[in-house]
Amino acid sequence: MIFILLLIYCTSLGTAFEMKSIFCSISDSCDCDFKPDKKGLEWDLYKNLYGQHMAQDIVSEAVVNSLQNENPDRPLVLSFHGASGTGKSLVSSMIGRHIYGTAMGSPYIHQFIPTLHFPSADRVQQYRSDLKHWVERNLTACARSIFIFDEMEKMPPGVIDVLEPHFGPFHVLFQTNYRKAIYIFISTVGQEVINKVALESRQAGRDREDILPKELEDSIANAVYNKKNSGFYHSRIITEKLITRFVPFLPLLRRHVERCAQRELCQRGECQRADVVSSVGGAMTYTPNNSQYFSSTGCKLVPAKVNLFL
Template sequence: MHSNRIRTLYFNFLYIFIILCYTDCANGIEPFTATLAVGMGAAGYGFFKDQTYCRFYECCDERSIPGLTRSLEYNLQQHVYGQHLVNRHIVQAMSAHFNNLGKSRKPLVISFHGQPGTGKNFVAEHIAKALYTRGSESKFVHKFLGRADFPEAKLVDTYKRQINDVVRTSLSNCPRSLFIFDEVDKMPSGIFETLASLADYNAFADGTDNTKAIFIFLSNTAGVHISDHLGTLMKGGKLREETRLSDFEPLLQKAAYNIEGGLQKTSLIESHVIDHYMPFLPLEKSHVMKCLEAEFRRWNRLPDKAIMDEIIRTSIIFDPKHGIFSISGCKTLEKKVAMAIN
């Protein structure tokens, strides 16, 4: 403990010395001595920052960005209902990315698709919470909202420059940045044309590292396609839990490319920059009941089956084609439960 304190004081003194004399080195210190002092000062500054500043403030290091994929796996299993594909493949994708940062040659790029209320935002929040100590409040987590941030189609060129500037600056500050684009289906077509090159292999000629970053796109695009395809598979005798990612990815890629929105006809898809297309399956009654139970627990109340049945009966609309999928998922349940118990 005593030696550590002496070491800290030494490096602090050395750092202050370098700061004070650096501008006068050319006049008062010979080149070799100045170079040695600056090098030792830089090392001292790194140690000083790690042992002081980064203990209290967020830094681009493993303390602030621990990448707790085990925690992510547990939280998804406990709190995300009816999404066996998401729970399995999101954890695998995040683990593979974080466990191989030194070998990564491009960012991890994932596109979430599904109807409202199926958990897209919820899962994105859990990803931020697991990977960053401050969760979605981290200064290294950057969120964009389609209707709020990019409302005018005529300004698409301006938006492209804004996204380009934010991504480049953020990656320069911290290569382990997370970028979340929500409401992609509400964004103007063509908005991601600049981003396509920034999220691909060998993106930056200036040495900026993009290989450790993560890009996530959230969209309602293809929600109906997912529902129809799942219904068809289930009517053909396939259990919901037996469906695989390969059952949906080609469908999602095609729909995202052709349906109006931020991904329409984009080179993100043409250049195969997106690594995974993740389907959020429509929720059935049993899944909605689990969401209701979770809301009761959030209010520190025991689940009331009579109230839950009433909410299901009066507030949940099921799709007319298959009759088993909730159109709104778990989207409105928070307020329904709050009103029922107060």
């Protein structure tokens, strides 16, 4: 009799746990600390992301629309492209911070770095299996999970394709609405296309803010599809148009670098040091050599330069 009662009790606990898991997965409640601050994200993008009008507009609209939709037909898949130091990782951190209140500290934000997680090109099949199970397990724990794949130019071809079914409208995962997830890919592939358009626009006397996403998105998609030995090489994710938006990050001008330096100084309580701001801007390398338009490293070296001149 005691055994039977114990069995009933345990079965009840298991059923209750399963029901709770299903409820949490579809309702964004319980242990999934989903607390989106949409206005905060919009403000952060426009206040702290310099020289990236396209990224500001695309990310703000796409993320807010995704968060407002309680029953999306597919997950939000964003692919960030541009040179180093132009703000791609910064925007990823902003998204995490304004959805879960922390940049990368939430258990529902998952970052993958190819050189760390997928270092060997001859282990693609193992990586595919591991990645599929990892993503599905975390989606079951939280439907609003965020997955960030950095340095896609170093990802072995074929690994990321295992997630193709998860990006479309038909795939179903038990106990979760997988379509509420957000995927972010970060890559320098496509920077040549972006920089070329930015340079031609400047040389023609055209305002930087007049460059439109439609001038770049198809060229970026073509570049990443044909880039050998990189994550999206000949990927069906590209041919099936499963990327929600390609987000171009333009090369930065000296004034943008100096704004990064000013922000860095203010974070250190040294807002008044205009001399350091000017010195940092002057110490950077700019391209093309005959015109000195764009910072070669964006804002990436700003903290080190601020240390040098303080």
